[in-house]
Amino acid sequence: MSDRSVPTAAAPHFSLAALMWPTRPGETVGSLRAVVLVALGTALMALSAKVNLPLPYVPMTLQTLVVLMIGAAYGWRLGSATMIAYLAEGALGAPVFAGPVGGIAPLVGPTAGYLFGFIAAAFVTGWLAERGWDRSVVLLFAAMAVGHLVILAAGFGWLAFGLGLGVAKAWQVGIAPFIAASLVKNALGATLMPAARRLIERRR
Numbered sequence: 001m002s003d004r005s006v007p008t009a010a011a012p013h014f015s016l017a018a019l020m021w022p023t024r025p026g027e028t029v030g031s032l033r034a035v036v037l038v039a040l041g042t043a044l045m046a047l048s049a050k051v052n053l054p055l056p057y058v059p060m061t062l063q064t065l066v067v068l069m070i071g072a073a074y075g076w077r078l079g080s081a082t083m084i085a086y087l088a089e090g091a092l093g094a095p096v097f098a099g100p101v102g103g104i105a106p107l108v109g110p111t112a113g114y115l116f117g118f119i120a121a122a123f124v125t126g127w128l129a130e131r132g133w134d135r136s137v138v139l140l141f142a143a144m145a146v147g148h149l150v151i152l153a154a155g156f157g158w159l160a161f162g163l164g165l166g167v168a169k170a171w172q173v174g175i176a177p178f179i180a181a182s183l184v185k186n187a188l189g190a191t192l193m194p195a196a197r198r199l200i201e202r203r204r
Helices: 015-022 028-050 063-074 074-089 113-127 139-160 169-174 177-202
Strands: none
Touching: 015 063, 015 177, 028 063, 028 177, 063 074, 063 113, 063 139, 063 177, 113 139, 113 177, 139 169, 139 177, 169 177
16 A cells, blocks of 8 residues: 555644743743743833833833734644733723733723733634744734734724724724834734744754
8 A cells, every 4th residue: 555545643833832842741931931931021011111102091002912923822722811811900900001001000091902902812823833834924914913903803893882982093093103013013024923933943
């Protein structure tokens, strides 16, 4: 019988984080890795929130870039868990949001939709990355574009309907100022991530 009749299993696709810190099934270090990566991710989120351009309703920060890079690097499970942990830290009063801000107010104010959208964006971007989209600049750009759309849609919906600003005003203050920056962040993240993966894979 020809070997061609025997199906071959596809090689597993590891996240960038798993490549940098590999573990074997059953090793307790897997839990330690998750805790360390979540802590690192929430710290990066807090730092990126402090790099901001104040705007009337929603400040422009580096957070969306970090959200999507964490999703792509960690995968959907750990990426979305990191965003949940980040919001929990803020809700408990840690000053991790834009400006010297913590507590519940940002989670119910104008920024609420964007903040909760981080969870879904990390999930979607991580899910696509786990299916190999993080190997290609073009595919990762598309994956991160989907993530940005999720964040912007959540923010827009909350501004327009949750706060009652209306569609036109929500578009003016919550979408239009961020379109160009989102494209730049997409290009930056989509360029850096595959390059980092290739560098790590060559050194393994």
